[in-house]
Structure formats: C-alpha cells, structure tokens
Amino acid sequence: MTDARDDRRRVCLVVPTNRECAATLTEVVAEAEYATRHFDVDVCLLVLDSSDEYEAHAKVLALAPLVWHLDEPAQREFLQRVVHRAAADRPDLLLDLLLPAGVSYGACTNRAFLIAAALGCDSVHRRDSDLYFQTYEGKKIFPIHAELSALGKAARDVVATENRLDESRADLPVAMAGASFVGDMSVDVEDIRDHEAYYDLVSLWAAPGSTEDEKRELVAESFTGSAPFDGDHWTLSVVDPMRVDMHNISFSGLQENVPLPPATDTIGSDYFLIHVADRAGLPGLLHNRHIVNFHTAERKSDAGFLAYQLRFAKFILSMYYFHFIYQRMTNASPGDIAAIVRASTWQPREPNEATAELMEQAYRRLGGRFTAVADRIGANRDALLIEARRDIEDFALLIEAWAALIAAARETPLRHD
Template identity: 50%
Template sequence: MRRVCLTLPTHRACSGTIRAVAAEAAYGAREFDVEVHLLILDSSPAPVLAEHRRTVAALPSVPRVVVHHFDEAAQRDLLREVIVRSGAAEPDRVLGLMLPDRVSYGACTNRAFLLAEALGCASVHRRDSDSRYQHLDGEPVFPLHHELAALGRRASDVAGLVSRSRLDPAAAHRPVSLVGGSFVGEMSVDVEEIRRLDPVVYEDVIGLSVPDGYPEIWRRNLIAESFRGAGTAAFTGDLTTLTTVGPTRVDMCNIALAREVYGRVPLPPATDTIGSDYLLLHLVHDARLPGVLHNRHIVNFHTGERRSDSGFLAYQLRFTKFLLATPHLHSVYAGTKAAGDSLLDAGGGLRADAVAALVRESTRLDRAENAERLDVVDRSYRKLGGRYTEAADFLAARREPLIDEVREDMAEFALLIDAWAAVVRASGDHELSSGGAA
C-alpha cells in the first residue's frame, strides 16, 4: 500500500490546526487506498509542546492513519544518526543546516522530507500551523483529495481527471510531480500595513522582489499580486488544471511534492528568510515537470504573536532577508529557466549537480546591489515612521552582517545539496518506529 506523509511543522500553539490536519489525514485514508503518516515536527516551547502532546494523545484512532509527533530533541537524535551513517564529510555542519537554532522555513520542510523517506513515503504533503480549511455545505474542503488523486501518476493518465489541461503534450509522459493550491484570506499582516500606510512606499519595497528587466506593466502586475494568494473568494466547486505550475500560483501551506523531486534536491536552509522555501517549485516548473493546480485554497490567518511588537520586528528581519536573498535566488532561477529540460537526467530526475553549480555561481554577485536594496528599505521605512523607524534602526545596526549572511546562506545551501543524496539514502535505510516519538 502506498504511504504518504502529511506534515505539519510548527513552533507555536496550534492544537486546533493539529486536529484539523488529523481530520484531513483520516479523509485521505478513507477515500484513497493509502496509508497516511501524519508527521508533526514540533519546535514549540515546553508549555506549548506539552499542550500539543495532550492534543495528539486525544486524537481518535483511525485505520491507516499513523501519527508521529517529534519534538526537537527527537528530531536531532534521528538526524544525527542518519547524517553520520550517510558519511557526510562535515556531519555537525550538515546537522546545523537541518536543525538550525533560528527559524528556517526550508530546514523544517527538509526534515519532513527525510523523515518521510525513513517512513517509506512516496510523497510529502505540507500544511502550516496558521491556516484553516475552507468549507462547502458544512464540510471541510481538503487539498489532499487532489494531491492523492494525481501525484505520481503519468500526466496523460491524469488528464481525464482534471477540469482542464494546459500542459505541453511533449510532457504528457512524465509523472505529476507537484500538486498545489494557494491561500485565501488575510495577506501578510505587516506587508498589508505598508500598503495601507503608503501605496508608493509599498511599490518601492515590494518591487525589490521583482526580477530585473521586466516590462513596467508586468512589474506592476507582479507587485499587485504579491503576498495576496488567491484573494478572498469562497470555495464553490473544484477547478483543477494540469499544467507546469507557476511558483507564484501556489503557497507552501498547500503543496504536495513527489519524492522524485525532494529526494534529489533539498530546500535552502536559510534562517529568518521568508520565501526561501519556494525553490523546488521553481525547479519543477523550469524542468517542465507536470503538476496540478487546484482551487482548494487554505484559509490564512495570523496569530496574536504576529501582531505583537516582537513579532513585527521578527517578521521585518525575515522580510528584509528575503529581499536580500532575491538577487541570489533570481540568479539561480534565471539559470534553471535557461536550462529547461537539461535540468533532468536520463531517468527524468532533477540533476542536483546542475542546481548546486547555479547556487554557487549566485554567491559571486556584487555586494553593491544588496547595499542599495538596504538603502531602499531604510528610506522607505523611515518615511513610514512609527514602528517602521524602529525597524529601520534595527536593520541598520545589522547592515553588513545581513549582506554577508545572505551570501553565506547560499554557500551553505550548495553544501547541503552536495550531501543530500547520501543523507536521503541513509534516511531510507533508517527503521523509524510506527508511532514516532512524542
């Protein structure tokens, strides 16, 4: 029986989300011939972790659903054993990239990839702690439905199951490697505040995320669509498209990837950097691997912490590091776009060596561009005033280290790509207990 991994990484209280995702796991096991492994990777502080343990213990037992709840200590022990067994040249350094002491969107998902491999799963289906499901006629609308129906099947066999196909016929023989939707509801709370306070400043700052050379009309459209997900329209019925999925059309809270993708290339383990975990979506798109885009969008909301002063500064750091990482990432994406089908080996798998070479090349970019980006952020935030002046001071005090850190993040990512194949193999050889660790 096919095993799949439905994963929920978290570092904050989310008992409601745990119960909701468990219900999605039960739906998948009931409606499809699969065994669903619900994998909760928990980096929460001790009181929250204890609450989550009680929540997990109270989940009803469901046939063909296996729940795993790993705190950071359990994750570290497993990762250390796997990394040492892999023969990685610098095991402590690789472990630090897999489980850094700061927030990393890519690292938490990379851990899910490796544990899914240890569990013998064919795919990873990712959700977020600050999200809920839409409802139709009183019932939750689960993205897992489309993910399980299409992922891993040959695109030509999926064509009859979707609402429409926009896939190049030349790719019809390839398996569906990605299934995803977006979110509806609140856009990023801090970015929305910038737009509300000063639309011109908003265009200046968000414009830093747009690749150079775009015609002005495209640039404005990209700025208008950024951080907005799928808007606010309620779900009224399924619409699915077989296509090469555009990375801006989906969100990492609503994504599923086949192991043939994440088993080849990990996500960037950059710390305190939003958006860094979208790299695999670009690789799948640029290599012309088929995907399914659906409209079972997840409802986005923001926890109270995101609205606090400390949460505000933490997000501004992560947002600014994203803007500084953008030139490096765009350099990689320009290379993957130019490579196209040559990103794939003879067996149709992603070529990790080609990706690592592009990542290393991106570390050679001139520092001056990011110095100018920080100037734009500084001017813009001081124009907004209020707590944005505090954010500008906070970032100015870290100016040079931030530029260095972003470059180092990419160098560390290349190192992780080099070690990844061996670590994945070692994970597959690891015997993980059926219930995981609480």
C-alpha cells in the same frame, strides 16, 4: 499510534510548528482521516514540534490513526544518525543546516523530507500551523483530495478540469500539486498596502531588468490569496510559482532530488522546489482547494513584528541570488543546480548593497513601528548582506550532500530503540 499496512502506499502529511496550534492540528487530523477513508493509502501524520505546547498537541494527535509527533531532541537524534550514516563531508555543519538554532522554513521542511524517506512515503504534503480549511456546502475542503488524485501518476492519466500541459510532457509523472489561500495575506504587510512606500518596498524583490509595468504587476499580485472555493477546478500544467503557496503544497519524487534552502530568519526560503518544477517543465496540478490563512497574535506583538519584518528584509536580499539561479537552472540536474547556486555567490555585492539602502529608505518612509525596522537594517546592513550570501553557500553544500542524506534516511529507523 498504529502500524501501517505494508502493501499500501504511504504518504506523509506534515505540520512543522514552533507555536501553539491545537486547533490547526485538529483540522489536519481530520484531513488525514479523510484521506485514509477515500484513498488506498496510509497517511503518516508527522508533526515537527519545536513549541512549548508538546503535551497539549499530543492530546489532539492521539486521535490520529497513524502519527509521529517529534520534539526537537527526537528530531536531532534521528538527524544525527542519518548524517553519520551518510558519511558526508562537514557533518557538524550539515546537522546545523538541518536543525538550526534560528527559525528556518526550508530546514523544517527538509527534515520532513528526510523523515518521509525513513517512513517509506512516496509523497510529502505540507501544511502550516496558522491555517484551517474552508467549508463548502457543509463539508470541509481538504487539499489532500486533489493532491492524492494526481501525485505520482502519469500526467495523461490525471482527470483534470483543464489541461494546459504540452503533449510532450504527458507521460511524465505529476511531481507537484498545490493551491493558494484565502484570508490574511501570506506576508504580513496588509496594513501598509495603501501607503505610497508599499510599492517601493515590495517591488524590491522583482527580477533585475524588470520594467515598471512588470514591477507593478508583481506588487499587485504579491502575497495575496485567491477566490473562495465554489467547486473543484483542477488545472494540469507546469505550475506558475505565483499561483501556489507552501502551506498548501505537495511533492512526489522531487523532494528526494533537491532540498530547500536552509536559510534562517528568511521568509520564502521554502519555495525553491516550486521554481525547480517550473524551470524543469515538470507536470503539476494547480487546484483550488485553498486553505484559510490567518495571522497569529504573536506576529502582531512588538517583538514578533520586528522579527517578521527582518525575515522579510532577508527575503528581499536573498532574491539577488535566487533570480540568478532561477534564470539558469532549466532542466538542471542536482549537480548542475549546486554549481549554479554556488556561482550566484560570485556576483559583485554592490547591487545588493543598493537594494539594502533602498529597503531601509522604504521602511523609514513607512514610519511608525516600521522605523525600528529601518534602524535595525541600517545598523546591521553589512551583517545582513553577509548572512544572505552565506545562506546560499550553505545551500550549495546541502544540495551536494542531499542524495547521500536521502539514501541514509531510507535505511535509518525513525526511532532509535
């Protein structure tokens, strides 16, 4: 690892992983090198490694010019110092929310946000461990090219193919740049798309009051990718959350104002900031440098399949709260958002109980190995409902502590010598 220059803008390119992903890391190292060559930036490549393949990953990352490769003990030690410096209430719970025992897509990204603040990075660019980049005319298509061309600039200064942004927003900085994917569906339900119960299951995450036509449109669009790259097309706009994916996303500024939900074992818990940007009308860049998504073999194993489907079930139950929040947080401050998040937990539980019942029925109709998912939902329905609500309560607490945590991270060395 070499030192960054003090006079250059720093950006954080992050890959959280809990699995072997040397091939993906090789791709992301190349992306970091590309960005350093083509932009006046220092790219801090951050790998948050909870896998058993730390040494193998370290060999790949040794090729990167500026890299921080942190296993869980190193992450925990840094977070402990940040939480202590922040002097926030309930420090033990905050540490658990930042580095929980279970899988949390939001928590791993929150750690990246805090570490990026400690490194002095202006923006955070997230990739996942189950991707590679498209190739077009013999060259890799790196999303960071579009991201660094727009993030942090006043919207009116961004050169885009298309501009759909209202003129009243033109002087605001671009807060987010993102794209989607090609390849496997982002949620592993492709095998059942032709089953009659697919609609019954996927439509359960629709907003309350949605019409049948709106539900069918949602189901048709959910978790599917985009067209392969055929030349850059960049749209300046308030980005529709349905058009971007969290393994191909970047933020500037926004990530230091509001964290992501730290829910465990829940897919989709890391999409919250995309909705914040949408509801606040913040300028964003929607580009078409889509990553290639693939499903790992572990996800297809019996244990991996059951765990993933239960994460999907918790996602559906969490939407009861998130729809309430999204409908109310237009132009909201972090304090307002925390209050709205907390208020969402005061809703009666009966509607979500009905959703859990319909979800169990849909899984049972799918049959085969999905029957085990239905059985688990039936046996643990009350616990799943309680967890979904508690996750939202924990999120409110984290939002309230976030400003202090970011300020503390800025003053906390990443490594404690």
